[in-house]
Amino acid sequence: xxxxxxxxxxxxxxxxxxxxxxxxxxxxxxxxxxxxxxxxxxxxxxxxxxxxxxxxxxxxxxxxxxxxxxxxxxxxxxxxxxxxxxxxxxxxxxxxxxxxxxxxxxxxxxxxxxxxxxxxxxxxxxxxxxxxxxxxxxxxxxxxxxxxxxxxxxxxxxxxxxxxxxxxxxxxxxxxxxxxxxxxxxxxxxxxxxxxxxxxxxxxxxxxxxxxxxxxxxxxxxxxxxxxxxxxxxxxxxxxxxxxxxxxxxxxxxxxxxxxxxxxxxxxxxxxxxxxxxxxxxxxxxxxxxxxxxxxxxxxxxxxxxxxxxxxxxxxxxxxxxxxxxxxxxxxxxxxxxxxxxxxxxxxxxxxxxxxxxxxxxxxxxxxxxxxxxxxxxxxxxxxxxxxxxxxxxxxx
Amino acid sequence: xxxxxxxxxxxxxxxxxxxxxxxxxxxxxxxxxxxxxxxxxxxxxxxxxxxxxxxxxxxxxxxxxxxxxxxxxxxxxxxxxxxxxxxxxxxxxxxxxxxxxxxxxxxxxxxxxxxxxxxxxxxxxxxxxxxxxxxxxxxxxxxxxxxxxxxxxxxxxxxxxxxxxxxxxxxxxxxxxxxxxxxxxxxxxxxxxxxxxxxxxxxxxxxxxxxxxxxxxxxxxxxxxxxxxxxxxxxxxxxxxxxxxxxxxxxxxxxxxxxxxxxxxxxxxxxxxxxxxxxxxxxxxxxxxxxxxxxxxxxxxxxxxxxxxxxxxxxxxxxxxxxxxxxxxxxxxxxxxxxxxxxxxxxxxxxxxxxxxxxxxxxxxxxxxxxxxxxxxxxxxxxxxxxxxxxxxxxxxxxxxxxxxxxxxxxxxxxxxxxxxxxxxxxxxxxxxxxxxxxxxxxxxxxxxxxxxxxxxxxxxxxxxxxxxxxxxxxxxxxxxx
Numbered sequence: 001x002x003x004x005x006x007x008x009x010x011x012x013x014x015x016x017x018x019x020x021x022x023x024x025x026x027x028x029x030x031x032x033x034x035x036x037x038x039x040x041x042x043x044x045x046x047x048x049x050x051x052x053x054x055x056x057x058x059x060x061x062x063x064x065x066x067x068x069x070x071x072x073x074x075x076x077x078x079x080x081x082x083x084x085x086x087x088x089x090x091x092x093x094x095x096x097x098x099x100x101x102x103x104x105x106x107x108x109x110x111x112x113x114x115x116x117x118x119x120x121x122x123x124x125x126x127x128x129x130x131x132x133x134x135x136x137x138x139x140x141x142x143x144x145x146x147x148x149x150x151x152x153x154x155x156x157x158x159x160x161x162x163x164x165x166x167x168x169x170x171x172x173x174x175x176x177x178x179x180x181x182x183x184x185x186x187x188x189x190x191x192x193x194x195x196x197x198x199x200x201x202x203x204x205x206x207x208x209x210x211x212x213x214x215x216x217x218x219x220x221x222x223x224x225x226x227x228x229x230x231x232x233x234x235x236x237x238x239x240x241x242x243x244x245x246x247x248x249x250x251x252x253x254x255x256x257x258x259x260x261x262x263x264x265x266x267x268x269x270x271x272x273x274x275x276x277x278x279x280x281x282x283x284x285x286x287x288x289x290x291x292x293x294x295x296x297x298x299x300x301x302x303x304x305x306x307x308x309x310x311x312x313x314x315x316x317x318x319x320x321x322x323x324x325x326x327x328x329x330x331x332x333x334x335x336x337x338x339x340x341x342x343x344x345x346x347x348x349x350x351x352x353x354x355x356x357x358x359x360x361x362x363x364x365x366x367x368x369x370x371x372x373x374x375x376x377x378x379x380x381x382x383x384x385x386x387x388x389x390x391x392x393x394x395x396x397x
Numbered sequence: 398x399x400x401x402x403x404x405x406x407x408x409x410x411x412x413x414x415x416x417x418x419x420x421x422x423x424x425x426x427x428x429x430x431x432x433x434x435x436x437x438x439x440x441x442x443x444x445x446x447x448x449x450x451x452x453x454x455x456x457x458x459x460x461x462x463x464x465x466x467x468x469x470x471x472x473x474x475x476x477x478x479x480x481x482x483x484x485x486x487x488x489x490x491x492x493x494x495x496x497x498x499x500x501x502x503x504x505x506x507x508x509x510x511x512x513x514x515x516x517x518x519x520x521x522x523x524x525x526x527x528x529x530x531x532x533x534x535x536x537x538x539x540x541x542x543x544x545x546x547x548x549x550x551x552x553x554x555x556x557x558x559x560x561x562x563x564x565x566x567x568x569x570x571x572x573x574x575x576x577x578x579x580x581x582x583x584x585x586x587x588x589x590x591x592x593x594x595x596x597x598x599x600x601x602x603x604x605x606x607x608x609x610x611x612x613x614x615x616x617x618x619x620x621x622x623x624x625x626x627x628x629x630x631x632x633x634x635x636x637x638x639x640x641x642x643x644x645x646x647x648x649x650x651x652x653x654x655x656x657x658x659x660x661x662x663x664x665x666x667x668x669x670x671x672x673x674x675x676x677x678x679x680x681x682x683x684x685x686x687x688x689x690x691x692x693x694x695x696x697x698x699x700x701x702x703x704x705x706x707x708x709x710x711x712x713x714x715x716x717x718x719x720x721x722x723x724x725x726x727x728x729x730x731x732x733x734x735x736x737x738x739x740x741x742x743x744x745x746x747x748x749x750x751x752x753x754x755x756x757x758x759x760x761x762x763x764x765x766x767x768x769x770x771x772x773x774x775x776x777x778x779x780x781x782x783x784x785x786x787x788x789x790x791x792x793x794x795x796x797x798x799x800x801x802x803x804x805x806x807x808x809x810x811x812x813x814x815x816x817x818x819x820x821x822x823x824x825x826x827x828x829x830x831x832x833x834x835x836x837x838x839x840x841x842x843x844x845x846x847x848x849x850x851x852x853x854x855x856x857x858x859x860x861x862x863x864x865x866x867x868x869x870x871x872x873x874x875x876x877x878x879x
Contacts (some may be wrong), residue, residue, distance in 0.1 A: 006774050013862065014651075014862055014863060016643075016646055016651065016776070016779075017643075017651045017775055018643035018646050018647070019643075020639070020640055020643045023636075023640075024460050024640075032773065035775070035778075048461070049460035049461060050460065052460060052461060052463060053460050053463060053464075053640050053643075054465060054645040055643040055646070056647050056863070057653070057863045057864075057865075057866075057867065058863075060867075079781060123869075125867060125869050126863075126867045128867065131461070132461075136461075138461075165581070166456050166457065166462070166465070168461065168464070168465055168466075170866070170867070208467055208468060210465075239842070250870045265592075304556035
């Protein structure tokens, strides 16, 4: 069976036939008839050169298809077809989270815990995906590299700021970027790319700066993490992405957001929180954070987090290695807060996000099941209902 | 606030023409710049010079990084000088120099002709900013206000582009012309702008959308023909300008589309089936479709006049010289010299309209106008789709090319939109059926109430299907200064 194709399409309802895309395309993949401008699936190589110059935004549309829509079909369209339902075995892991299969596979693995096809929240902003690829990466400059964990602990987690200068690299909170460590492996092949969640909001570390932040843990023998953690100010880094089209925050100010994380899994939630603080500080929707670490000195962003006002974010910082204290994990604290969690689970505006190590999934899942059971809710039914409405998201590594 | 004395022009003016190594031109632009800023402040968008506007700034010509979106105060916009990349070995694609290497400097014999073309193009850029300067106060949404200002600053950038060519390639004459461009004013009785259509104030948003659809489209066609020029810097300048011009087309086409959408929705909701029941439709606070037709008739006919006489020696000379080509010249399959070809020109002969074969070289204005009409017709087709989809029984149409013309073959005859020739008095008696009347203007004006809340839209226009730069519906595109 042929692998499914990610087909680049132009929305004929929004396009004004200005021809900019056809002019821009370096390999003549765009053509037109009297009615529509269309992309030839046999030629398009996803270089994305046409995306930014389009004055209407009609250019940035994608469908996963078993067989590509032909030029003749596209010429006849008055509107874009819906994403067709493909049999699961036909689609496999293919998604529009990334156009590069290598990255798509990484994200599919990270989203496995969602329990099915990940669905974007209804009110999320439209993401740009894969504007930069391995053969045409963006070059960012390291602007800052700060240790987040205290010096007295072994765990070295860093806040790394990458500046894009004049390069346009639009991101949304919850998206990731990929970094390929320089050099080659023992077989002389380039290293695999590593994915990192973006820890800053869409408009940069400070409003209207053209940079992104990452939360990176130095892994013993970790090729890419050591490369990143050792970077000095002014060093240049090759970046691809942005990636991810489902693990995004709702824009609806009424949406409640429950965020559950450990360690560097906090990165996207730093972006979520800061986004809401900047864009809608008086949003009526609640934000709830369950954040686990061994001890405060190892909890990334402990200082800044303690300054975030409780009206914006209800914080549950949970520690598993405090001296003279019983171990507490995020799922334990969720159970303590079961009344509130249960109330939120019954609100159709609530979105749940889980991010961190794979190991946390089971515990959190069981806690949610227990909380539901106590209130005569059925987690086994609720979870897929949340997922298919874009309100349940898991990204674990 | 920009201090004109201490501006670092090297970083101030994003450019890919090596400005910092070109002392003479850099100096000329430095001298010109304060006058430009004065002009922008006195003739640019009235009342919004301190507002933070979410604008696209062209910063390079690489498709990936060509534009940046950010909040900026308009007087601090970075008006750059950007030319499409030079094509290795480009040759002149038409005229008597067909196939020769493109010129990097202007041949002496074509200097005057070229200067006139650049000056006319350059004159329209500030003119439209002047025409539109009061519109910000009645914007139907922050989204539309932002689009207006985007169009304005980009017309400003196109002004810079033309001034750069004048300063760089036309010596002291060019310098003088650049200053004259700052002196003329739209609608000024002493020093008006050069073309008639650019001396009328754009009085309301419907006119603005019609202007960007019909009149800016003439600009697009002119740029397309200049983009073919044998004078390579002019060609490269115009090619890059077209990337921005596309946004202006978008504002016009989607703007009218949204007006139509809103009108049709309101009619359906109120159960009005007859689109010609103008009083009932207007009572809903939306613009009736017959009035839209009249506005289209007006702006279309004024824009056709901008193409000049159908048969023109000037056009023939400019083509022959390799200075101004045809729309999509390089995609046309012929000898690109046209010495022995003919082209059918619509004329008024013995009381009827006939296609008369004229020498193709002389008929180039006609040909460009035909390309323009085809382009307009596609937009009309899209608008009609919206009406059809809403289930309203009405169709917009382009009027006959001879309707309401002041220039060319049909300047002296009175013709209805369907192409029937009338006496002048008959025509005048029915004028109000085809062109907007004072009452129509008053009605449209009465709807021009600003909507300045984020995500808020005036009642006569539908929100767009998509935000600018993928922004959400309630994005604050303009932060109006307190």
